[in-house]
Amino acid sequence: MVGNLSLHDHHMIREIREQPETFKRIVEETRPQIRKIAREAWQRSRPETHYIIGCGSSYYAAMIGAFYLEYSLGLAAAALPSSEFVWFAPRSGALSPILIALSRSGRTSETLEATRKAIKSKIPTIAITSDPGSTMADESDHCLDTRIPNEQSTIMTKTFTGSALCTILLGAELARLRGLAVSDNFESELGQLPKGAEEVVRSVEDQAKRMADKSDKMIRFIYLGTGADFPACLEGALKLRETSYSASEAYHSMEFRHGPFAELDRGIQVFAVVQKRKTVRQETTLLKEIASTGASVVPISNVPEILDAYPDSIRMPDRLLVEFAPLLSMIPMQMFAYYYTLKKGLNPDQPRNLTRYVTTPMAP
Secondary structure, eight states, rough: OOOOTTTOOOOHHHHHHHHHHHHHHIIIIIIIHHHHHHHHHHHHOOOEEEEEEESSSHHHHHHHHHIIIISOOOOOEEEEEEHHHHHOOOOOOOOSSSEEESSSSOOOHHHHHHHHHHTTTTEEEEEESSSSTTTHHHHHEEEOOOOOOOEEEEEEEEHHHHHHHHHHHHHHHHHHHHHHOOTTTTHHHHHHHHHHHHHHHHHHHHHHHHHHHTTOOOOOEEEEEEETTTHHHHHHHHHHHHHHOEEEEEEEGGGGGTTTGOOOOOTTTEEEOOOOSSTHHHHHHHHHHHTTTTTTEEEEEHHHHHHOTHHHHHHOOOOTTTHHHHHHHHHHHHHHHHHHHHTTOTTTTTTOOOOOOOOOOOOO
16 A cells, blocks of 8 residues: 555545555465466366456456457457346357456346356356355356455445456466467566556656646546557546546547547547557557647656657556556546546545445346
8 A cells, every 4th residue: 555544535545545555465365366266267178268247347357358368368258248248148159168257246236147147058157256255256166356355435446457457367377278378578567566556656646636626627538548458448437437427438549530539629638548559659649639629638658759748648657568557557547536526525435326236137
């Protein structure tokens, strides 16, 4: 945990600050369990098709994990909202499928129903949850206990990034068992992840406060990202929407010109996650086009030219593997949502109309 907490801090900001410790706990304490579960799943069914499911924030974490499995490891993977798996999946002819179900509570109705459908279909199931005593954990073939201490806030922060990290690590173990290569820098970068997160928490919090103060005249917020940063942006927009009730939305960066660009004007603030990767030239051009409309541009980036060009840029660590980048770029988006919500005089821990998990019957 970074920094001292005052009596007036909310659970949400405390739990955002606890993410470096969350990553450390997963690397040191949860990872042996991840290896054991991966071996057992591999020995049982040699999985080839990986369905990764969740609802809300857990679905976006599933998208980050699926991107890593599919594009970095070469494993067949698909992220689905849990309800979609209940109604439409698995596809006919899917080779040796496995279901990886993400749920903070282990009690979300759609995810629990999807898990039960997989079990009835004789598809192996892995539950990734912070509650090993939950119904989903009990009914699944394997329970991956994230070992993340219970979040007090209704809003997911450390369990979002923590469950995404667990999914990435599970994918890496399954790939190794299949004989596929994992990045040469994977282990060293993983070891540096808690320190990198601590640096981000320390460096962006004051900036997030100032940004919230400057943004009170904004009427709409847009989040842009590519690759695994796209689902992180979906989560960033959701964090702002569910805590502050503000109009916010996320788009894949290269899709933004195809219609949504029309809404740009003064009063629109655009957060754009741009990392050092093969899309940087196209994303740099896009940011210039957005700025020319009068919209406010806030890059979350480790690209020097972008950091120099936009005074409100939020600096990310210089070297980030693609699999870990969303876990750190998520932190400033969470911080901004928290401080912007406070600016509006709202309680970020208890959004209206929301509960910690949904229990609507989902049987088809």
